[in-house]
Amino acid sequence: xxxxxxxxxxxxxxxxxxxxxxxxxxxxxxxxxxxxxxxxxxxxxxxxxxxxxxxxxxxxxxxxxxxxxxxxxxxxxxxxxxxxxxxxxxxxxxxxxxxxxxxxxxxxxxxxxxxxxxxxxxxxxx
Numbered sequence: 001x002x003x004x005x006x007x008x009x010x011x012x013x014x015x016x017x018x019x020x021x022x023x024x025x026x027x028x029x030x031x032x033x034x035x036x037x038x039x040x041x042x043x044x045x046x047x048x049x050x051x052x053x054x055x056x057x058x059x060x061x062x063x064x065x066x067x068x069x070x071x072x073x074x075x076x077x078x079x080x081x082x083x084x085x086x087x088x089x090x091x092x093x094x095x096x097x098x099x100x101x102x103x104x105x106x107x108x109x110x111x112x113x114x115x116x117x118x119x120x121x122x123x124x125x126x
Contacts, residue, residue: 037091041065041079054082063088066095067102069110074120084111093117 001009040057045065047055054064067080081088084096093112100106112118 041091045079074123076120078117080110089113
């Protein structure tokens with residue numbers, strides 16, 4: 001193999017390695033961000049329990065904790081956030097605006113993605 005061919009092969013290998021590392025890093029970043037956000041949401045829930053109204057998990061958040069869902073048999077606890085937008089539901093189940101607040105009289109709608117936070121619902125039984 002010529003020197004030019006070897007250099008081209010090495011360059012292609014380096015490029016593929018860099019792309020692979022970049023992709024792995026991007027995936028890791030998303031999981032790290034989600035894990036960190038859950039800690040901030042739990043802290044905000046503790047502030048709500050202490051009496052703070054609309055305790056935002058981070059300063060620019062457009063949502064805040066309104067309830068906790070507990071499924072003891074499945075060992076799951078989830079914090080329900082205000083609002084049913086996709087942006088809110090990226091971090092957890094969302095309470096749909098216009099429905100009764102959890103714990104109040106009326107129908108309270110909680111929405112969530114079936115392939116993330118609500119995936120465990122497939123294990124529920126009547």
